[in-house]
Amino acid sequence: MNSGDTAWILVSTALVMLMTPGVALFYGGMVRKKNLISTLMMSFAVLALVSILWVVFGYTLAFGPDIAGFVGGLDFLGLKDVGMEATSYSIPDLLYMMFQGVFAVITVALITGAVVERIKFSTLMVFAVAWLALIYGPVAHWVWGGGWLAQLGALDFAGGTVVHINAGVSAAALVVLLGARKGLGREPMEPNNIPMVMLGAALLWFGWFGFNAGSSLGANGGAANAFVTTNTAAAAAALVWILLSWRTRKPTLLGAVTGAVAGLVAITPAAGFVSPMAAIAIGAVAAAVCYFAMNFKAKIGFDDSLDVMSVHGVGGIWGALATGIFANAAIGGVDGALAGNLGQLWNQIIAVGAVMAYSFIGTLAIGKILDKTMGLRVKELEEVVGLDLSQHGERAYGGIK
Amino acid sequence: MKKIEAIIREERLDAVKKALEEMGLIGMTVTEVSGRGQQKGIPLQWRVGEYRVDFLPKLKVEIVCHGDDCGAAVEAIMKAAKTGRIGDGKIFVLPVESAHRIRTGETGQAVI
Numbered sequence: 318m319n320s321g322d323t324a325w326i327l328v329s330t331a332l333v334m335l336m337t338p339g340v341a342l343f344y345g346g347m348v349r350k351k352n353l354i355s356t357l358m359m360s361f362a363v364l365a366l367v368s369i370l371w372v373v374f375g376y377t378l379a380f381g382p383d384i385a386g387f388v389g390g391l392d393f394l395g396l397k398d399v400g401m402e403a404t405s406y407s408i409p410d411l412l413y414m415m416f417q418g419v420f421a422v423i424t425v426a427l428i429t430g431a432v433v434e435r436i437k438f439s440t441l442m443v444f445a446v447a448w449l450a451l452i453y454g455p456v457a458h459w460v461w462g463g464g465w466l467a468q469l470g471a472l473d474f475a476g477g478t479v480v481h482i483n484a485g486v487s488a489a490a491l492v493v494l495l496g497a498r499k500g501l502g503r504e505p506m507e508p509n510n511i512p513m514v515m516l517g518a519a520l521l522w523f524g525w526f527g528f529n530a531g532s533s534l535g536a537n538g539g540a541a542n543a544f545v546t547t548n549t550a551a552a553a554a555a556l557v558w559i560l561l562s563w564r565t566r567k568p569t570l571l572g573a574v575t576g577a578v579a580g581l582v583a584i585t586p587a588a589g590f591v592s593p594m595a596a597i598a599i600g601a602v603a604a605a606v607c608y609f610a611m612n613f614k615a616k617i618g619f620d621d622s623l624d625v626m627s628v629h630g631v632g633g634i635w636g637a638l639a640t641g642i643f644a645n646a647a648i649g650g651v652d653g654a655l656a657g658n659l660g661q662l663w664n665q666i667i668a669v670g671a672v673m674a675y676s677f678i679g680t681l682a683i684g685k686i687l688d689k690t691m692g693l694r695v696k697e698l699e700e701v702v703g704l705d706l707s708q709h710g711e712r713a714y715g716g717i718k
Numbered sequence: 719m720k721k722i723e724a725i726i727r728e729e730r731l732d733a734v735k736k737a738l739e740e741m742g743l744i745g746m747t748v749t750e751v752s753g754r755g756q757q758k759g760i761p762l763q764w765r766v767g768e769y770r771v772d773f774l775p776k777l778k779v780e781i782v783c784h785g786d787d788c789g790a791a792v793e794a795i796m797k798a799a800k801t802g803r804i805g806d807g808k809i810f811v812l813p814v815e816s817a818h819r820i821r822t823g824e825t826g827q828a829v830i
Contacts, residue, residue: 569765
């Protein structure tokens, strides 16, 4: 065990934990006043729920002994044999488990952005249990737990496929089942608090240093490289988004912070494999592709409400492919297409395609079953009144006094 | 007695307040309101694309004055609140039936 590494991963784990309340504020500011509590609650409840699920069965499904390349075995059920010693890395097994746990938490929280203002809270909670077991556990195992994509050599430094593509595509599947919010395109859906969105995005950016630089699993040069590429890509993407929105309208704060998140998403799989200069390119292109994806989504009337697919899905796909393009053996030990290793890009394409297909179909199936049994969407009247009152009996801002 | 309800731009409040003060009209009630006139709201920007805000924020200034003062007060508000651009607001004058001061129980003209 190495105490320096352990200290850094303890801090990184705490940083990543803070990203989920960050997501809550990021999403919360963008919805209408009557759905603010509901939107915040989705992330916060997921933080509590998945924290428990992870230690009980999530960790073992992702990181238990490999079963046919598909899922982890149940050896670590209830954290059996996951102890204070360091057996696989230079940090305690328990700490590695917890670091991975906060990733699982935020992945589920990300999905909620697509279904705000209309999903039934109780059904969402049951969905989280099924989704963690059937989708997140296996996908994390494929990529990080020694499963088939890991064996193939697909790269995902900090979660481009496991977290972002997985969340984005699953969110899109839920939108297919749920449909659009009542009044979309006809009624104004003004964000209730853009400063809150910026606070949330800033917490995400800050937490992302733990997400990416922590994924080197040590206090070392790789962590430093990931730290620099993360900040650089976010900055490049924020600037490009500002320029893009300026081209047609005005530079908005909402756009600037969205650009930053798109850059952070795209650099995630690449952070430990590429140089800071490549990070500028990855961030800049991420802003452009997410911007145009968002435009396209709006045009076809697909109510991925807070752009989980347009930012995390599309940004994650670009990031995973960019890893195969820009990877540099001098940094992360693997070369990408630009250094002549086309095979790496091919591996990335397989990983993207497999995760997209599995999460979309799997989530569609889980969602369909829940829709038939519990009901996925709130009643029309409840939606009109707002989910704060109809689901939680609470409102964000008090009345007189 | 008459009541003047003036819907004005937020940024003209100080000028309106000063103009009324100069006439000796101190008491007033100010409320944040939202509404729309001929211009029908404004477009704001989302991350991509726009959405329309139908109701714009304005202030409503309410004062009650003696019949004789009212014309001058309306003139004063009109002058102080005017910018000449669309969205300057409107003034309504209403009759008032009675007035009561809660602290002393006085009624009528003495109250205002």
